[in-house]
Amino acid sequence: MITVHTNIGTRNLAGTDVTILEMLEKEHIYVESHCRQGYCGACRVKVQGDVEYTTEPLGFCRKGEVLACCSKPKSNLEIDVRNV
Ligand code: FES
Numbered sequence: 645m646i647t648v649h650t651n652i653g654t655r656n657l658a659g660t661d662v663t664i665l666e667m668l669e670k671e672h673i674y675v676e677s678h679c680r681q682g683y684c685g686a687c688r689v690k691v692q693g694d695v696e697y698t699t700e701p702l703g704f705c706r707k708g709e710v711l712a713c714c715s716k717p718k719s720n721l722e723i724d725v726r727n728v
Contacts, residue, residue, distance in 0.1 A: 646717055648673060649724045663698060664689065664723065665712035675712055675725055679703075682714040693721035 646657040650673055660667055665687050668675050678686040685703030688711060695715040703711050 645720050647720075647722045649722070649726055651726050659717045659721075661716065663713055664691075664695070664710070664715050664717065664721075667717075668712065668723075668725070673725060677713055680713045682711050685711065687712040690724040691721055694718040695721070 646659050648655045657671055665675055665677055675689060676686045678684045682699050682701040683703055688705055688709045690708055691710045695710050696718045697715050699714045701711045701714055705711060
């Protein structure tokens with residue numbers, strides 16, 4: 645289960661075999677993005693849980709953040725996209 649906290653509430657999503665960014669976009673949850681290849685860091689989201697990267701991330705992330713464009717859920721996740 646993927647729990648997403650947004651500025652307008654909390655949503656539960658089923659995990660799929662797509663990147664976190666694609667999963668959020670499919671649900672019409674806005675996350676900023678630019679390169680979509682792990683370089684720019686624009687798609688950083690706060691995450692609790694395990695993810696796996698589909699490509700080596702080169703963009704900057706703080707502890708507890710991942711690059712949504714190149715990561716997939718590896719466990720249940722809590723994603724916080726509030727105030728992004
Ligand atoms: S959109 Fe550039 S790192 Fe994800």
